[in-house]
Amino acid sequence: MSIWPEEQQVVTAEGDLDTVDMTVNVGPQHPATHGVFRMVLTVDGELVVDCEPYIGYLHRGLEKLSENADYRQAMGWWDRTDYLAGMCCEGAYTMAVEKLAGIEVPERAEYIRVIMMELSRINSHFMFLGAFGADVGSFGTSFVYAWRERERIYDLFEEVAGDRMFPTYFRIGGVTMDLPDNFESRCRWVLGSIRQGLEDFDGLLTGNEVFVERCRGLTPVTPEQAIQWGFTGPMLRATGVPWDIRKAEPYSVYPKIDFEIPVGIQGDVFDRFHVRLAECYQSVRIIEQCLEEMPEGRVLAPKLPKTLRINDGELYMPTEGTKGEYGVYLMAKGGTNPYRAKLRSPSFCNLSALKELVVGSYVADAIIILGSLDIVLGEVDK
Amino acid sequence: MSAEAVIGEPEIAALVRERLPDIPFEASETKTYADLRVAPEHFLALVTGLRDDDELALDLLRNIVALDMEEAGLEAKYHLYSFPHGHAVQVTVAAPIPSCELPSLTDLYPAANWHEREAAEMVGLVFTGHPDPRNLLLEEDLRIHPLRKAHPLQKAEILQGIEDGPPGVEV
Numbered sequence: 001m002s003i004w005p006e007e008q009q010v011v012t013a014e015g016d017l018d019t020v021d022m023t024v025n026v027g028p029q030h031p032a033t034h035g036v037f038r039m040v041l042t043v044d045g046e047l048v049v050d051c052e053p054y055i056g057y058l059h060r061g062l063e064k065l066s067e068n069a070d071y072r073q074a075m076g077w078w079d080r081t082d083y084l085a086g087m088c089c090e091g092a093y094t095m096a097v098e099k100l101a102g103i104e105v106p107e108r109a110e111y112i113r114v115i116m117m118e119l120s121r122i123n124s125h126f127m128f129l130g131a132f133g134a135d136v137g138s139f140g141t142s143f144v145y146a147w148r149e150r151e152r153i154y155d156l157f158e159e160v161a162g163d164r165m166f167p168t169y170f171r172i173g174g175v176t177m178d179l180p181d182n183f184e185s186r187c188r189w190v191l192g193s194i195r196q197g198l199e200d201f202d203g204l205l206t207g208n209e210v211f212v213e214r215c216r217g218l219t220p221v222t223p224e225q226a227i228q229w230g231f232t233g234p235m236l237r238a239t240g241v242p243w244d245i246r247k248a249e250p251y252s253v254y255p256k257i258d259f260e261i262p263v264g265i266q267g268d269v270f271d272r273f274h275v276r277l278a279e280c281y282q283s284v285r286i287i288e289q290c291l292e293e294m295p296e297g298r299v300l301a302p303k304l305p306k307t308l309r310i311n312d313g314e315l316y317m318p319t320e321g322t323k324g325e326y327g328v329y330l331m332a333k334g335g336t337n338p339y340r341a342k343l344r345s346p347s348f349c350n351l352s353a354l355k356e357l358v359v360g361s362y363v364a365d366a367i368i369i370l371g372s373l374d375i376v377l378g379e380v381d382k
Numbered sequence: 383m384s385a386e387a388v389i390g391e392p393e394i395a396a397l398v399r400e401r402l403p404d405i406p407f408e409a410s411e412t413k414t415y416a417d418l419r420v421a422p423e424h425f426l427a428l429v430t431g432l433r434d435d436d437e438l439a440l441d442l443l444r445n446i447v448a449l450d451m452e453e454a455g456l457e458a459k460y461h462l463y464s465f466p467h468g469h470a471v472q473v474t475v476a477a478p479i480p481s482c483e484l485p486s487l488t489d490l491y492p493a494a495n496w497h498e499r500e501a502a503e504m505v506g507l508v509f510t511g512h513p514d515p516r517n518l519l520l521e522e523d524l525r526i527h528p529l530r531k532a533h534p535l536q537k538a539e540i541l542q543g544i545e546d547g548p549p550g551v552e553v
Contacts, residue, residue: 055518056521059519059520063529064528064529064533064535065535067529227441228492228493229493230491230493241465248468249470313413315412315413315415316415316445316461317414318444327445327461329447329461331449344445344461349496352495352496381519382519
């Protein structure tokens, strides 16, 4: 005699049970959202069927503030957009104002700026590598790996500018002050340590089968989709489009410098990770060339006006930020303030396609996909 | 305006006149890109042409800037880039007064979605045909337009939550 009565049957969820979609609120205070970002996921079991992102928790009115401040005063706020790479944001804003006002920058200052911007880029990408490793599951290790090198870069910034995260080192017409005496040797030492850090990351993550299996083939994006959704920067290059504003619409001294554009193959999460890792090596190359070729001379343009007034004019100045195209639109109508200042933030555009990327994936993968976008909320919310 | 090239115009403007002869626009130069100023009734036709024409192929919408030009009403500036040809252009369109309505570009460029939501809440433009016209950066029920020139810098916080009304209505 069987112990199971005949009338007892296995109940499957598909056949006999009603299932309900559940709403999961992620954020705004959540370690996986990398800042004050909120997304409401509708899940059917483990599958995400809908995703609604909410942003704006960090909106500080950058554009309105800039329109009400002197061209030079506003710089401190632009630092605080992409706070992982303050120098890149300063660079974009100052270059836009200089182009609008027709101010020539001494060549030494241009080289110093490029060094600082590339150090910022490495800094930001290390933050991504560390946080992304944590998202995927190597919690403590990748984070502290990233922090070692970031700390050294911040120390270097402190020596140069007096501040770590928000240096406000650039000035309209150059940079505040010349580099300290031992900068070149210190910088080369930091670059050596960055190379070592990248090797370590390569071994920890790229050499890790679990990590690679987890990321490979997750939400592949075609170049057409990426362009439609307005992806730029590493998100676009991961799909195989070799488009970098430093090459496509060059600014500063980038045309004189030899570097390559790393691209991915299928635009999946692994490619996005790997493109950023490879970009760090290129940034190290750029800095080494700048140290070699940097001329002597002044670092701030002579005869700058005491109060900067710009007559009618407008421009949209795109630069290659760490997350993609960091564009600054300025309109001048005479006077000391810009009539309109607008930031085109790359994270904002990359994030706007989150729904398309996340729907259809598992909940655990949604966190990784969000991590692979490498958003920084200061820049999304302006 | 005719389809003939105007002397002194930026190169890209001449190309646009050649490829899209039926659409009138005024061309000028900014410090970086050429600017094409178009009337709102021709705006959608121009952008569709810019995107779909093989010689122009402006396939990336990089940015939308919404401006409050005070007496001249509201304006929007669109920055487009072409991956196949590597050229870029700025399209300026002034929204009609008092409706402030412009057609939404979300069907042509899905990237326009969040840019238009931001432009709508910040200066009060209304994008007809937008699939999701809610506030993006501001609170959901807030109906103030902080980037209007008439909006004070200091009192924004005090005003929060008091005004209510349909989007696009000046408070």
